[in-house]
Amino acid sequence: MSDFAGWIKATLGVTPKDLGLYERATTHSSREEADYERLEFLGDRVLGLAMATWLYKRFPDEPEGKLSWRLNALVSGAVCAEVAREMGLGAHLRLGKQARDDGAADSDNVLGDVVEALIGAMYLEHGFAAAEAFVRHQWEDRLDHQQRAPQHPKSALQEWAAAHRRKPPVYQVTDRSGPQHSPRFTVTVSIRNAGEASAEGASKQEAETAAAKALLEQLK
Structure with missing residues (x-):
């Protein structure tokens, strides 16, 4: 098993069937090859559904407005980038030279998008349950530390x-x-x-x- 495949298994909790799918999820458009943008589009929706379902069950007495504030705070680009850094994702980004020189490996935009792309890849290969399990593992402390729905x-x-x-x-x-x-x-x-x-x-x-x-x- 390659180092990248081992990192996927250890970090995402799944064994990749098609490693190329996860390589695409970590590939920036500056490489001028198939990049993460389509997978990020999908993963963003999967993350939103997983989080919305979780919040709906965890806070049964809260109205829609408060649940929405919780959701928006938890799936923001900045929080996704925090998750990426905790995963050590920067070392596995596939960037073109100019993007790397410009600091894309530590960009909140790029890191957050790639986390969502990886969620999209997990969903395609292993289904919603696997993606949801990853979200709950990575976000559990953040959700539990929200004592009340944050006001924007x-x-x-x-x-x-x-x-x-x-x-x-x-x-x-x-x-x-x-x-x-x-x-x-x-x-x-x-x-x-x-x-x-x-x-x-x-x-x-x-x-x-x-x-x-x-x-x-x-x-x-």
Whole structure:
């Protein structure tokens, strides 16, 4: 068994039948060969279903809104990237030279997408039960440590503005940098006559969330 096949078995808990499927799941488009994007598309949905089912059963008294906040927090790109790092995934990414030089091996976008692609590969070979078992193993501590459904920082900031009779927060992208496959966005959020804060993220949404969180800290 190759080192990669051994890593798949030890980390994902399944023995690969078609190792090429898992190689594709870890191949970035910069290699100019079959890449992970289609498998990531599939794995994203499998992860969402596995997590939604788990939350539905674990929190039987919570309304849909709270379950949605839990789901969004747990399947975010940043959390998927955390899982990837815990798995040691970076060492197994198949990247082109330029992407590697640009730091794609430690990109939240790339790492998170590849985790989802691997889930997609598991689903195709071993079915939903195997993919669900992997999700529960990798996410169990994160779910158990959510003492209550988290309130999204943007929603909390909106509520703060309303409670203090201020106009709604205004978000503005103030910078975009980095290569196409691993961009960085800087967003500034402001509430008139209250304050402003800026933050970075791998996507506009991630930067907006971080900026809202930073401004909330200032307003406490």
